Amino acid sequence: xxxxxxxxxxxxxxxxxxxxxxxxxxxxxxxxxxxxxxxxxxxxxxxxxxxxxxxxxxxxxxxxxxxxxxxxxxxxxxxxxxxxxxxxxxxxxxxxxxxxxxxxxxxxxxxxxxxxxxxxxxxxxxxxxxxxxxxxxxxxxxxxxxxxxxxxxxxxxxxxxxxxxxxxxxxxxxxxxxxxxxxxxxxxxxxxxxxxxxxxxxxxxxxxxxxxxxxxxxxxxxxxxxxxxxxxxxxxxxxxxxxxxxxxxxxxxxxxxxxxxxxxxxxxxxxxxxxxxxxxxxxxxxxxxxxxxxxxxxxxxxxxxxxxxxxxxxxxxxxxxxxxxxxxxxxxxxxxxxxxxxxxxxxxxxxxxxxxxxxxxxxxxxxxxxxxxxxxxxxxxxxxxxxxxxxxxxxxxxxxxxxxxxxxxxxxx
Numbered sequence: 203x204x205x206x207x208x209x210x211x212x213x214x215x216x217x218x219x220x221x222x223x224x225x226x227x228x229x230x231x232x233x234x235x236x237x238x239x240x241x242x243x244x245x246x247x248x249x250x251x252x253x254x255x256x257x258x259x260x261x262x263x264x265x266x267x268x269x270x271x272x273x274x275x276x277x278x279x280x281x282x283x284x285x286x287x288x289x290x291x292x293x294x295x296x297x298x299x300x301x302x303x304x305x306x307x308x309x310x311x312x313x314x315x316x317x318x319x320x321x322x323x324x325x326x327x328x329x330x331x332x333x334x335x336x337x338x339x340x341x342x343x344x345x346x347x348x349x350x351x352x353x354x355x356x357x358x359x360x361x362x363x364x365x366x367x368x369x370x371x372x373x374x375x376x377x378x379x380x381x382x383x384x385x386x387x388x389x390x391x392x393x394x395x396x397x398x399x400x401x402x403x404x405x406x407x408x409x410x411x412x413x414x415x416x417x418x419x420x421x422x423x424x425x426x427x428x429x430x431x432x433x434x435x436x437x438x439x440x441x442x443x444x445x446x447x448x449x450x451x452x453x454x455x456x457x458x459x460x461x462x463x464x465x466x467x468x469x470x471x472x473x474x475x476x477x478x479x480x481x482x483x484x485x486x487x488x489x490x491x492x493x494x495x496x497x498x499x500x501x502x503x504x505x506x507x508x509x510x511x512x513x514x515x516x517x518x519x520x521x522x523x524x525x526x527x528x529x530x531x532x533x534x535x536x537x538x539x540x541x542x543x544x545x546x547x548x549x550x551x552x553x554x555x556x557x558x559x560x561x562x563x564x565x566x567x568x569x570x571x572x573x574x575x576x577x578x579x580x581x582x583x584x585x586x587x588x589x590x591x592x593x594x595x596x597x598x599x600x601x602x603x604x605x606x607x608x609x610x611x612x613x614x615x
């Protein structure tokens with residue numbers, strides 16, 4: 203059933219009005235001439251006008267606005283059908299052409315979208331918007347050079363359009379032309395300093411160019427504007443971890459990222475922070491949990507392997523990580539982390555296991571020294587698998603009862 207404000211409520215309102223007043227109200231809804239018109243109200247008003255129109259040539263505005271109502275409801279096929287009706291009456295209506303192009307775009311039919319934008323450009327060559335929209339469609343087709351050309355043309359017509367600068371930056375980014383991407387994001391941010399997409403993607407470009415301080419600064423601005431962005435908090439945590447700067451701040455970033463959205467990427471990042479801090483037991487716990495999420499990925503295996511080596515364990519995880527990613531040791535060496543055991547007599551296993559055979563071994567039943575740290579990670583993650591893993595590892599330790607209770611509760615839900 204539609205909520206109040208939808209088509210049913212609209213029909214009830216109409217019953218209280220005279221015929222002339224009802225037609226007037228229908229037009230106000232159809233054309234959105236009054237505030238707080240929902241898509242359902244717009245659709246109701248336009249349909250009523252089309253139904254009551256007794257002329258042989260219906261008003262194109264009714265069909266156009268009906269298309270807009272369906273567009274706002276994300277019913278793009280019905281939107282296209284109504285824009286078609288409007289264009290049969292007024293074939294040169296640039297608004298209907300432009301919006302039909304958008305509907306085709308969001309339906310994934312980029313070629314038809316481009317055809318509509320081409321026609322709008324032919325009819326209205328001084329309008330920057332169809333160039334921008336065609337650029338977006340070409341970008342979706344991964345035709346980055348054509349997209350950049352379209353954005354350039356849009357900017358010639360409207361030099362203060364931050365969205366065209368940002369979109370052009372994205373096209374350069376995907377072309378791996380990071381310097382030009384940064385230059386475009388700079389222009390977007392000159393016009394709109396709090397432009398989140400440009401800030402985030404400029405930060406990613408700086409990161410790829412190894413300008414970590416600039417990347418951290420941009421990610422900080424994103425977090426200032428959007429403090430609940432878990433992904434960017436993790437990205438800043440990771441960069442602080444690999445540079446070794448502000449490790450306690452990095453830990454706070456990862457903790458907050460995990461609070462907002464528990465996932466394996468933030469656990470892997472926090473594992474590296476703990477490794478850099480020398481908290482090897484906690485690093486192992488975080489990497490264990492990351493592997494629950496991500497499987498035996500090279501980063502978590504290698505980090506856990508290094509932490510185990512520091513505690514005098516074997517290099518089995520390091521061998522498995524190299525089986526997944528041959529250059530993983532070089533990558534971590536660039537972070538200031540090596541997989542060489544500092545303990546005399548420790549050497550890699552004689553027969554290195556593959557990544558598929560490495561498993562997370564449970565702690566001995568009486569070994570509770572890591573139980574509290576592991577429990578805190580399980581509480582961060584809050585998944586059935588995390589609690590089951592804790593109970594398997596620490597069946598006789600302090601938090602086993604809580605883990606069993608959490609498992610029972612999640613199994614019921």
